[in-house]
Amino acid sequence: MRMLLPTLLLLATGTASATQAPIAMDDQSQLNVPGSQATPQFAPPSENDIPDNAFGKMVREGHALFVDTRRLMPEAVGNGMNCSNCHLDQGRLAHSAPLWGAYPMYPAYRKKNDKVNTFAERIQGCFQFSMNGKPPAADSPQMTALSVYAYWLSTKAPTGVEIAGRGYPEVPQPKGGYDFARGQQVYREQCAICHGDNGEGQKVAGEYVMPPLWGKDSYNWGAGMHRINTAASFIKHNMPLGKAGSLSDQQAWDVAAWVNRHERPQDPRLVEGSVEKTRLKFHANDGINLYGQKVEGVLIGQGSGN
Structure with a gap:
C-alpha cells in the first residue's frame, strides 16, 4: 500500500511539516503502483x-x-x-x-x-x-x-494484478513541505487559464468544459482529491493539460495545497454537524489534508454553499 504522511502540521508561514513518520493507508484509491514510472504495457481496446x-x-x-x-x-x-x-x-x-x-x-x-x-x-x-x-x-x-x-x-487485462500505469503514481512530499504563496503563483501561471482565476472552471452554453477546482460546483470534502498528496500526484502526471510532467514535484505539491485550502461542498459524512468530529473520524489519518485545520485563522472544512 502507498505510504502516506499523517495529518499535516501547519506552520505560521503556511508551510507544512514533513518530519513525522509515515502511516499506511488501506485504500484502493491510494495503492502504490509497482513500476508506475515505466511505460505501461497494457493498451485498452480502441x-x-x-x-x-x-x-x-x-x-x-x-x-x-x-x-x-x-x-x-x-x-x-x-x-x-x-x-x-x-x-x-x-x-x-x-x-x-x-x-x-x-x-x-x-x-x-x-x-x-x-x-x-x-x-x-x-x-x-x-x-x-x-x-x-x-x-x-x-x-x-x-x-x-x-x-x-x-x-x-480492461479487455485482456490480468485480473487482480496491479498494471503499470494504474492510479496516480505517488509524488513524495518535498522535504520543505508545501507553500501556499508559491502554489498561488503556480496556479496563476499554469492553471487559471483553464480553471479560472477563482477556481470556477469554464462554461460554454451553460455546461462546464473545464471543471471547477473549488466552490459549490467542485468535488466535496470527502473526495479523494481533497488530499493534497493525491491532488499533487494527479497534477504532476497530468497537468497542465497537454504538458503533463512539466511541473516539478515541489510545484505540484504547492499548487495542490493552494487548490485544497479553498472551500468546497461539505463532506456528506458530516458527524453531528461538527467539522471537528468529522475530522477526527474521517480525516485525521487520511493522508495530507486541510479539513478541520485553521489556515491564517480560518477554519477549513465548513463547506461552500449549494
Whole structure:
C-alpha cells in the first residue's frame, strides 16, 4: 500500500511539516503502483473494436455517461464534474486512474467505508464524493452501462494484478513541505487559464468544459482529491493539460495545497454537524489534508454553499 504522511502540521508561514513518520493507508484509491514510472504495457481496446451487438451498445452507453456525466445523469451529479475530469482520455490514460487499471482489482477492501467493495460500490463512492451527488443504485441501467464500459476497457487485462500505469503514481512530499504563496503563483501561471482565476472552471452554453477546482460546483470534502498528496500526484502526471510532467514535484505539491485550502461542498459524512468530529473520524489519518485545520485563522472544512 502507498505510504502516506499523517495529518499535516501547519506552520505560521503556511508551510507544512514533513518530519513525522509515515502511516499506511488501506485504500484502493491510494495503492502504490509497482513500476508506475515505466511505460505501461497494457493498451485498452480502441473504439473500432466495440462489437456491433447488444454488448457493444451498452459499452457505448457507458462511454457516453462517463464523458458527459453531469448532463446525462443530473439526478446523480450535484456539481459541475464528469467522470472524465479525474480519469482522463475517456478513462484510458495511464497514470490518470484509468478504468482498465481499476476494474480488474475489484472486489477490494477500502478503508474509506471499511468493507469489501464491488466495482459498482466503488463507482457509487465517486458519485457521492467526487460528484457530490446521489449514487445510482448498483443495479440501475446507468451503473450497468458504466461497469460494462470499464469491463470492456480492461479487455485482456490480468485480473487482480496491479498494471503499470494504474492510479496516480505517488509524488513524495518535498522535504520543505508545501507553500501556499508559491502554489498561488503556480496556479496563476499554469492553471487559471483553464480553471479560472477563482477556481470556477469554464462554461460554454451553460455546461462546464473545464471543471471547477473549488466552490459549490467542485468535488466535496470527502473526495479523494481533497488530499493534497493525491491532488499533487494527479497534477504532476497530468497537468497542465497537454504538458503533463512539466511541473516539478515541489510545484505540484504547492499548487495542490493552494487548490485544497479553498472551500468546497461539505463532506456528506458530516458527524453531528461538527467539522471537528468529522475530522477526527474521517480525516485525521487520511493522508495530507486541510479539513478541520485553521489556515491564517480560518477554519477549513465548513463547506461552500449549494
